[in-house]
Amino acid sequence: MVSLSNNAAHSRSLYGFSDDHVAINSAQPDDDLIIDHIELISGPEMVNRPIRTTWAILLAIVIYVGLVISAYIIPLECGNNISSRICGEDPLSLILYIHGGIWFTFFGLDRYFHLKHKKNRLNGYLNFYRKTQNVRRMPILINSCANAVMVVLVKVLDSHCSRDSCSKLSQIQWIQIVISIECSAALIFLMVYLVQTVMFNNKKALPDVTQDELSTGVGTAYSDSDLGFRNESYDDQVMEKQADMIRYLKKHTEMLAKRNLTLTEEIYQLKRNR
Template identity: 30%
Template sequence: MDSKEPPTLTHNSSMEITQSLEEDPLIDGPLISPETLDSAIKKEFQKLPTSWAAFLLSFLHVAFVCLSIVLAVFCSVLQNNQDQCRRYLSDLHSHTVIVFAKVCLWLLLVLFERVVQRHHSRVRNRGYLQFYRSTRNLKSLPILIHSTGNAAVLMILAAEPLLSGVKHLSLYLLLGVLVLELLSVPCLLLYSVKVQKFNRESPEPDVSQEERSHGFPSPTHPLCTETGFRDGSNLEDVVEKQADLIEYLKQHNSLLSKRILSLTAQQIRD
């Protein structure tokens, strides 16, 4: 009696599986071709349009510093041109014009940083995590340098009555701050070069590159992952990279599921 029960259970379970397969419309429907699925999932590479803005800001910054030096020397250091400067500057002092222009340049940098951050967030969501981390400091350093310069200019303007004992000392200090702020120009140029290289190479997302390196390891593309802990590695960087990767994979899997269901439903209707 007991020996006959297992075949009965096996027969019943096989019948249930067969019945579930017959009732599942997704399995009865036509299979999705790999070409259709790949074309629906893979996105076309989108270039970053921020390199020209970085180059333009670099040019404006250099031009601003040069014009500020010329204006300060022509209208403040040289006493013979003061009447002509008052006529062209509407009785404004050269200090005032330079500070106003500096504020305008700082506002342009703030706008640039916000626009760049928006584009880089999209790049991060598309899976280019390594590029996002490599340019994170470059895009924020210029605004940091100029904000520090603004604080220095405020200190110079506040201490101007104390510096009146030395002729044109406050003006020279102001010009010195402007020259030091030129350190932001190499950051902008390096950022522009990195973005142009990124646009020219049009790479695939980091996950796809890692999958290719896992499948075809070679001496030029060694197999390397962030799994585990190695000597000299920064644990915070590893955790941050894995968190970004997990977030991207969650979004990618969600999009993949929606595309598969949509394509399956479309083929069933056809």
């Protein structure tokens, strides 16, 4: 019995609801004082929180469009001997340098997407996080795969083909084909990601955890029509939703505990000053 009481006292003090704080609250009979200085808990958490990644998606789209355009413009502008001296390098080398350097930009954008979506998930938007989890990673994955393909392709072209042509196509034309395929695939995923993000922000929905199907535990995860056999992917999806819910509730509980401590101290100071 002693251990149980100690654990209970420890759990109350851990989240900011210790007996001392309760005593302070109960000792203050002035309800007007509390109303004036306590902000409702449900206020700031239950508002819409848009995700600020639209500008980064548009930047990635512009970079890919610029990449595919430069792949065709550079050979025309730097193809002859005079232009080559002005450009500093031959067209093939310039294209490869630009393509390799762009990877660092996409890596930075990918980290930015990751941080913003992680924050968005902790704010309670669990479905949108899972919906865009794969599509937002595709630009960096596609660019990384294209870089690997180009390394192999350039080595093969140098070993088995002449500088001017290889199977009726020049080395630059082979690189242009790879870049065109890369940009086409990446732009498709970026456009899908952009549409999903714009629709999410325009919807101005409250966090998923405020909805009845999520706030009541498992909710609609197990309906009457689902009774019987459920495959492993269905169970994994349910467990993933529950794990996201636990992460949000943990963060939410910690935030409420900190706010409770802050407001309790404010009430205590107001009580002493009166």
